Amino acid sequence: MVEDKENVANGEQVSKKGAKKQAKAAKKAEQKAENASAAAANNAGGDSAEDHAAGRYGLSEMIQSKDKRSERNFVPVHELSGQVGKADLVWVRGRVHTSRAKGKQCFLILRQQSSTVQCILAVGDVISKQMVKFAGNIPKESIIDIQAKPVAVSSKIESCTEQSLELCVEQIFVISQAKAQLPLQIEDASRPENADDVDGLNIRVNQDTRLDNRVLDLRTPANQAIFRLEAGVCRLFRDILTDQGFTEIHTPKIISAASEGGANVFTVSYFKDSAYLAQSPQLYKQMAIAADFDKVYTVGAVFRAEDSNTHRHLTEFVGLDLEMAFKYHYHEVLHTIGNTFTAIFKGLRDKYAREIESVGQQYKVDAFKFLEPPLILQFAEGVAMLREAGVETGDEEDLSTPNEKLLGRLVKAKYDTDFYILDKFPLAIRPFYTMPDPNNPVYSNSYDMFMRGEEILSGAQRIHDPEYLMERAKHHGIDTSKIAAYIESFRYGCPPHAGGGIGMERVVMLYLGLDNIRKTSMFPRDPKRLTP
C-alpha cells in the first residue's frame, strides 16, 4: 500500500471568543463549588433550626463499603418511564449534567451514560431555600444520589432523553464531587458538528483537548456509543468465526526477530537482550495452521513504529486476524472473510441501531451500504475503472491513497456498495510469502478489502511449500538465514492456507463514516501521543 502522508486533522480549534467564555464559566463554577461545600458545611450538624430540609441533602461520606445499605434501591434512568404512576419515590444515581438554581427553584439534569432526565427542586414543605441553593451549586459531572418522585409532564422535555417525565427531588446527596473547573464541557464536546452557529458561541473542543482529558471526553453520548459499537464489532467477529469452527488463539507480542522485515518495528529491552514488538501475528497464525488448528483467529494488539501522522494510522492498534486451511482454492477463504464482513455489517445494523443513531446526532453519518454476497472485483478491473476516469496508473503499480479513494467512489457510483473486495493484486507489490497466481505470472493470489474507499484488510494465500518459499525469498533478495525458523515450520507437512488481518479501529471509523481513527481508539497511540 502506497501511503500519502497526510496531516492530522485536529478537529476545530477553540475560538478566542470561546476561550474567554470558557474561562469565565470556569471561574463561575469555582465559585459554585465553594458555595456547595459551604452549604454542606452549614448542613453538617443536620439539625439547624432554620433548615427544615436538614438531613435531606449534603455531601455523603466516601463510600468505603462500611455496610451494605440496602434501603436505596436504584432505578436506571432509562427505566424511569415505567415507574411513573407506580412508584412513589425512587432512588437514582447519576451525574449532574447541568444545574441551575433560580429563586425558589432548581432545575437539574441528571445524566446516566447516554440517558438524561430533568430533576426539579422547589422550596416548600419538603425542600428548603438552603437545599435549593445547595443543589444549584453542585459542580457539573459530580455523581449524586437523589430520591425523587417520577411525574409525567404534559409537554415534551426536548433537552433530555427522558422526555415524558421529570423527577421531583426530595433528597439529594453528593457521592463524588467533581472539580468545579473542568478542562472541557460535556455540552461543548457533544455539540453536533454541523450545528447552526447562531450566536457565534457554539464552542467546539479540539481533538488534543479531548484526548488529553479522555475521561471527560468519553462521557459524550457519541463516544459512549462508539465504544459500545466497537465492542460489538469484536463480539460479532469472534462469534461469526466461532460458529464456523474457528479456534481463538493468542500470539506473543514480544518476538525475537522482526516479523515483517526490520523496518517500522519497536525494540524492547529483554533482560540482557533486545527483542521486538510484533507487527502482526501472521507467523504465529500460520504456525497454528501447520499445527492442525485448521481455522484460527486472534484479537490483539499490533504495533507499527511508523512515523505516519495521518488520520488513519496508529502506532498501536487492535488487529482482528484470521487464518484458515483450505482444500483447493484460496477463494474458499476469501469468501469466508467476505461473508464475515457481511455478517458484521448486518449485526451492527440490526443490534446497534441505537448506537449508530447516537453517533449520528453528533457526526453526519451516511448509512453504510453493502451487497450480499459482497462485490469482488479483479485488480485489473479496478485499474480499468480508474483509467476510464482519466487516471494514469500502471498494470503492476499499487494503488495510491488518492486512487484508492477514487476507486471507492467509482465503485459506489456503479455498484452502490461501501464494501468491496479487490482480488489478484500484482505479484510485484506483495510480500515474498504471497502465493503467485499460477495462471498469470503478473498477479498473485492476494486481495485487499475496502470500506468507504479505504483499505481495511490485506490478505493472501501464503506459500506453504518450504522450497518454493525459499525461492521466492531469494527472488526478493531476502537473507534466508534470517527467516530459517519461519521456513522450517513448513517442513513437517502444512496444508494450503490463506488469511488476512483487519484493523479494528479502521472498521469502526469507516463503518460510522468518521474522519479520524483517534475517534475510535479509546486511548490512541501515535508518534506524538503516549498519554493518557
Next chain:
Amino acid sequence: MVEDKENVANGEQVSKKGAKKQAKAAKKAEQKAENASAAAANNAGGDSAEDHAAGRYGLSEMIQSKDKRSERNFVPVHELSGQVGKADLVWVRGRVHTSRAKGKQCFLILRQQSSTVQCILAVGDVISKQMVKFAGNIPKESIIDIQAKPVAVSSKIESCTEQSLELCVEQIFVISQAKAQLPLQIEDASRPENADDVDGLNIRVNQDTRLDNRVLDLRTPANQAIFRLEAGVCRLFRDILTDQGFTEIHTPKIISAASEGGANVFTVSYFKDSAYLAQSPQLYKQMAIAADFDKVYTVGAVFRAEDSNTHRHLTEFVGLDLEMAFKYHYHEVLHTIGNTFTAIFKGLRDKYAREIESVGQQYKVDAFKFLEPPLILQFAEGVAMLREAGVETGDEEDLSTPNEKLLGRLVKAKYDTDFYILDKFPLAIRPFYTMPDPNNPVYSNSYDMFMRGEEILSGAQRIHDPEYLMERAKHHGIDTSKIAAYIESFRYGCPPHAGGGIGMERVVMLYLGLDNIRKTSMFPRDPKRLTP
C-alpha cells in the same frame, strides 16, 4: 504475594536408550522418504506398463489455487462412521500418523486433528505392488488425500479413535510432504505421563524439545484439547460478562509511565523517546469507569519483566481483567467475579467434556471441584486454619507460596472445593490504591481468588477519592508528582469501583491440574525463551 523462586520443571529427559532408538528411527525414516520420492518419480509418467495402479497415487503438485476442483468432496474423519454402508467411495484429507508396508499390504493410520482412522492398501485389481510400497514410504506427518471405501470391522481397532471402521484405499496422493526426520515423534509426545514402561522404550519428550518444535508438539491430542479449552475460557469469560451488561474495552500496551511502580517493567524505544510495556490494564480500566462505562472487561497481553523461572510465571501472558462500578459495597463486585468463575467452571464441565477427557488421557487430571455459591473466607480465617495446622504466620504477613498451597489443601479437605475466595487482606501488604477497611484499620477491601491452592486473581476496591488517594500514596512514600495523571482522573467525579485481573494461562493450567504454565501458553515467553 510473596513468591518462592522454584526451578522450572523441564519434564522428563529422553533416556540414552531412547535417544539411540530415535536416531535409528530417523535414519529409517530418511530412507523411507527417499523411497517414496523414487516411487513417485517412477510413477511420474503415470502410464508405466508394469504398474496397473499408475495415476492412482503419487505426489500432487503444489496446491496453488489453479482451479476450483470440486470433484473431491471431503468427509471429516469423525463423520466417517455415518458413511459406512452408505457411501461407496469418500475422499479424506489428513496426516500420515503411521504407515507400515509389509509384503502385499500397507496399514496406514490417518490423523485429522484429534481423530484417527485405519487405512488399508492390499495388492489386487486396484492396488499395485508399487502403490503399496509408495504408501508405506510416505513420511509421517505428511498431508495426504485418499479416496477410499469405509468398511465396518468386526473387532474394535484399539489404536484409533474411529474403532468400528477402516478405509479401503483406492487412491492416495501426497499434498504436503513432511521431512523424513522429525525432531520429535507425535507418538512419543502424546504418551501418557504414567504409562507402564514395560519394554523400557517409552520415550518421553522433554519440554524444551517440545517448545522448540511447537508446530509438531501442538499436534498431540492433549495439546489440541488444551488450546480449544483455553479458547473456551476466554469465550465464557466474555459471554458471561457481556450478558451482565459489561462492555469490552481495549487498553494500550505501550505506556509512558510504569503502571505499577518502576520495577519489573520492559522498556521500549519509542521514536526518540522511551516508553514501557503495560504490566496491567488497571489504570485504563479505572479510567473507563470514571468515563461512565460502568462495567468493563478487557482480554489482552500483559507484560512482566520479572526474572522468575518458575512453573507459573511468564514474562508475557493473557490477562482477563474486569472493573465495575458499585453502589455501596465492594462485595457487589466480589460476588460478580466469584459467580463468573462458577459459570466458567460449569461451562467448561458441560461444553468441554471431550477436551477434558483428551487431556486426561495424557496427564492425570482430577475433576475440578467447586461450590455454588463459591466459598468466601476471611484472610484472618485462613491464617487461623494455617496456625491450627502448625504454621507460624503473622496477622499482617502475606501468604508465602508454600502456605498458599497448604491453605488450598486445608480448604479442600474441609470444604471439598478447588476454588475459594480469600477476602480482607491486610492493608500493609496491598498497593497504595487499595481501599482500607473502614471497620478495621489492619485490613483492606481486597481479595485474592485461588484454584487448586494457587492464586489466579488479585483484586480490590480502589480508592476513588483523589484526596484520600494522595494521602495513601504519601503514606507509602510514593512521589505523587509521578502519578499526578492517575490521581487527576478521579477529580471529575468517579463512582466507587472494584475489580480484578486473572491470568488466563493459570486458569487453564490449574483447572486441568497441569504442572507447568508453559503447557497452556501456545508460544510461551519466559526470561530464557523468546522463540519460536
